[in-house]
Amino acid sequence: MRTMTREEVKLKLRPNYDFVLVRRIDEEVSGTILKPEAYRQKSDKAVVISVGPGRIVGSTIMPIEYVPGAIVFVSKHGGTDVELNGEKFTILRAGDVYGELYEDEDSST
Secondary structure (H helix, E strand, C coil): CCCCCCCCCCCCCCCCCCEEEEEECCCCCCCCCCCCHHHCCCCCEEEEEEECCCEEECCEEECCCCCCCCEEEECCCCCEEEEECCEEEEEEEHHHEEEEECCCCCCCC
């Protein structure tokens, strides 16, 4: 049996309790001036990667409303930035997700 090297192992993260793991969606750069990484603002849009089981209230677990793949609005300055498998993610509480974007099926208005 062959042992996997550290580079071959893909780690996954499942948040605890009412935490949500998201990947921020980079905003398109307008114009021709590119800002250095240190001066770029974080995006307020993100894709949900994984969610914890939910918030504990008494002896009940209140599940999180968001599902992986959902596009959500989050605080630009909230959460904790982490790097996993060379990718950047943010972990934040479900309460720090302001809302979910969705397509309006009745687009006549």
